[in-house]
Amino acid sequence: MAQRIATEYENAVILMTEFQMTQYLHKGGAGRITTRIKVLGGGEQELVLTDSGGEEVHVAVERQGMLYRCSLNCRIVSPHLNNAVRKLFVTYKGTGTVNRIYRGFTMKYDYEKGSVRRISEWTPGGSKLVYEHKQTPAELTALYRQNTVELEIKRTRSEVDTLLDLRNAADDGAECAIIDERLKSLAERLFQLEG
Numbered sequence: 001m002a003q004r005i006a007t008e009y010e011n012a013v014i015l016m017t018e019f020q021m022t023q024y025l026h027k028g029g030a031g032r033i034t035t036r037i038k039v040l041g042g043g044e045q046e047l048v049l050t051d052s053g054g055e056e057v058h059v060a061v062e063r064q065g066m067l068y069r070c071s072l073n074c075r076i077v078s079p080h081l082n083n084a085v086r087k088l089f090v091t092y093k094g095t096g097t098v099n100r101i102y103r104g105f106t107m108k109y110d111y112e113k114g115s116v117r118r119i120s121e122w123t124p125g126g127s128k129l130v131y132e133h134k135q136t137p138a139e140l141t142a143l144y145r146q147n148t149v150e151l152e153i154k155r156t157r158s159e160v161d162t163l164l165d166l167r168n169a170a171d172d173g174a175e176c177a178i179i180d181e182r183l184k185s186l187a188e189r190l191f192q193l194e195g
Contacts, residue, residue: 002102002103002105003102003103004079004082004100004101004102005077005101005102005103006075006076006077006101007075007076007082007085007086007098007099007100007101008074008075008076008098008099008101009072009073009074009076009085009089009096009097009098009099010073010096010097010098010099011071011073011096011097012071012072012073012089012094012095012096012097012098012111013069013070013071013072013094013095013096014059014069014070014072014088014089014092014093014094014095015067015068015069015070015092015093016067016068016070016092017066017067017068018066018068020092021061021068024088024092025037025047031080032051032052032053032080033049033050033051033052033080033081033084034049034050035047035048035049035050036048036050037061038058044060044061044062045060045061045062046058046059046060046061047059047061047070049081049084049085049088050081051078051080051081052080053078055076055077055078055081057072057074057076057081057085058074059071059072060072070092072085072089072094072096086098089111089114090114091114092114093113093114093115094111094113094114095111095112095113095114096110096111097109097110097111098111104123104124105121105122105123106121106122106123107119107120107121107122107130108120108121108122108127115133116131116133117132117133118131118132118133119131119132149193152193153190153193153194156186156189156190156193157190159186160183160186160187160190163179163182163183163186164183166179167179167180167183
């Protein structure tokens with residue numbers, strides 16, 4: 001089995017409530033990991049996770065309303081620190097890219113709200129898709145229940161009816177020509193929507 005060299009987090013974002021952040025900080029690191037909040041010069045904050053071997057991960061923390069937005073871009077070598085960051089990322093449903101680096105290849109995992117959406121293998125010779133999330137029955141049902149197209153068709157038909165009434169009442173040929181152009185445009189749009 002291949003030995004992992006490092007793990008990289010790219011553009012990883014974790015959203016936490018104040019309660020979750022407090023709970024995470026009180027729970028602290030597991031065994032060999034310590035956690036602390038570091039306040040920087042401009043008032044910004046960082047969550048710092050430190051391995052007993054000295055390796056650190058700095059997570060930028062920004063308050064956005066009722067949530068804390070934790071941003072993570074780092075490379076981790078320590079297996080214990082990697083495990084702690086992985087648990088943080090998965091527990092709080094992180095979004096971003098996680099690269100697991102092995103000798104000769106990299107496995108790239110794309111996460112969305114804590115779920116793997118795509119896995120690809122990257123080698124010096126190129127890349128290949130290993131897994132891609134397909135829509136679940138619940139997602140397909142929600143998509144099926146969307147009625148935005150039906151609502152637009154209804155609005156367009158109502159506009160056509162109004163324009164036809166205006167055309168029937170119009171005396172001027174120039175006014176009829178303008179209405180006819182708009183009706184032509186709406187007829188093309190209805191054709192697209194109903195297709």
